[in-house]
């Protein structure tokens with residue numbers, strides 16, 4: 001799913017985390033060497049690395065928080081994983097901060113080393129989760145299939161039960177657009193039979209269908225491949241077992257409208 005914190009579609013969070021990962025794991029390495037060799041200049045270097053690691057971790061967290069709030073699909077397995085990833089990184093930062101405050105620049109200390117080992121273990125575990133978020137949940141990955149066109153998204157209001165969703169010419173066949181309507185996410189798609197609208201949430205584990213592939217009246221979830229009919233919402237292929245909601249569409253005056261369900 002395309003990141004909301006990016007430069008020319010390259011997500012910032014995975015770029016920036018290289019710095020705290022290198023600095024904080026380097027802290028443990030330099031401090032370990034200082035304890036083994038008794039060389040206090042290595043211990044001093046560890047102190048600098050620790051400070052640089054914490055500062056760069058806070059900087060890297062900013063695009064991460066933006067993606068957590070605006071990119072990760074709500075009510076999904078990835079949202080829970082991203083929350084655990086953020087909590088674990090916060091705990092990691094607290095542990096390294098404690099080690100930094102408690103360290104004595106006159107002598108290399110095993111208890112500081114133990115704290116940093118715990119912090120590094122948290123860093124590695126949180127990093128592993130981050131890898132799952134990218135490589136399995138495609139968070140920050142700009143998936144575009146042949147003829148899928150660029151990512152389209154708009155925040156819209158409901159008026160008289162209708163959403164003015166798009167200009168008639170906006171979507172080509174097999175293209176989709178994500179509509180954010182209050183806290184609801186609806187996908188507008190154009191199939192060979194006309195316009196279709198359906199929930200953005202895959203009924204399996206909440207993958208974003210707007211981030212998937214739509215072809216021949218079928219939309220496929222990018223996470224585990226479930227397929228749904230874009231006209232009826234019926235499951236065509238699992239692992240999903242429940243249909244998704246679909247919504248009527250209508251064309252008027254060169255615009256496409258989606259009829260929003262009455263509350």
Ligand code: FES
Nearest residue numbers: 202204205221224
């Ligand atoms: S979330 Fe698993 S197939 Fe969609």
